[in-house]
Amino acid sequence: MKRHWISFAGSLALACVCASVTTSAQSPADIEALRAEMAALRAAQESMAKDLEAVKQLLQQAMGPRPAPAGAAAAPGMPSAGVSALRVAGRPMKGSPRARLTFIEYSDYECPFCAQYFAQVYPQINRDYVQTNKIRYVFKNYPIEQIHSRAFRAHVAAACAGDQSRFWEMHDKLFADQKGLSNDRYVEHARELGLDAAKFRTCLDSAAHEPMIREDIDEAVRGGVRGTPVFVLAIADPKADTVTPSRVIVGAQPYEAFKEAIDSLLAQANAQPPVR
DSSP, X not given: OOOOOOOTTOSOOOOOOOOOOOGGGSOHHHHHHHHHHHHHHHHHXXXXXXXXXXXXXXXXXXXXXXXXOTTOOOOTTSOOOOSSOEEOTTSOEEEOTXXXXXXXXXXXXXXXXXXXXXXXXXXXXXXXXXXXXXXXXXXXXXXXXXTOTTHHHHHHHHHHHHHTTOHHHHHHHHHHTGGGOSHXXXXXXXXXXXXXXXXXXXXXXXXXXXXXXXXXHHHHHHTXXXXXXXXXXXXXXXXXXXXXXXXXXXXXXOHHHHHHHHHHHHHHHHHSOOOO
């Protein structure tokens, strides 16, 4: 059987910044600042390239020819959602609890492609579909510990913030401050969000949320998910504890790819009889 390798992040787009500098109009400080900025961009590019290479190596170790499970369906070029149902009960969600379309994000707080999605696409989806109550948005934990050593603790921090009804606010801070993933920073974020810092620290030092995070990881692995971010869209009964995947989107795709998929499935959902 021919082996197919899935690049879950799509292609690695390296930024190229072109600057026109007229030395007579630039002070030495301006030129030095520009050099520092260029150096930072190069370092970010190198970090992303190393991250992608590490994932490729993991894929080579972990993936072999994988036949599609019976009854599973996937969009062309995308991995199959290889489990019949995905659990959404007890997971962080926003949007309308009555929405017929559920949008699930499998993510990793240390993944650069997840941060790219968060910065470039998530705000538009949140504005157009979550805040307008067209979809139910669910977050699922998938820290890839083999290459992201700080990710698991970040997911614990977000869950602990969720205990005090501030999951999404902590979620935003973790992605916006991806280079500062540490327990001390998590406590700083908690204070900035007005959380009870002592309770948050106690939760952070406990194993209370680890089973839930491990459950999400196991579910993703069983479904053939090998990287982040991955998104599952499902037309489902909003009262159900689980959903059956309708479509999968892999990687930090442009907003237009998500819009096409969401609009298409919303049209299908609206054409179906309402759930009683």
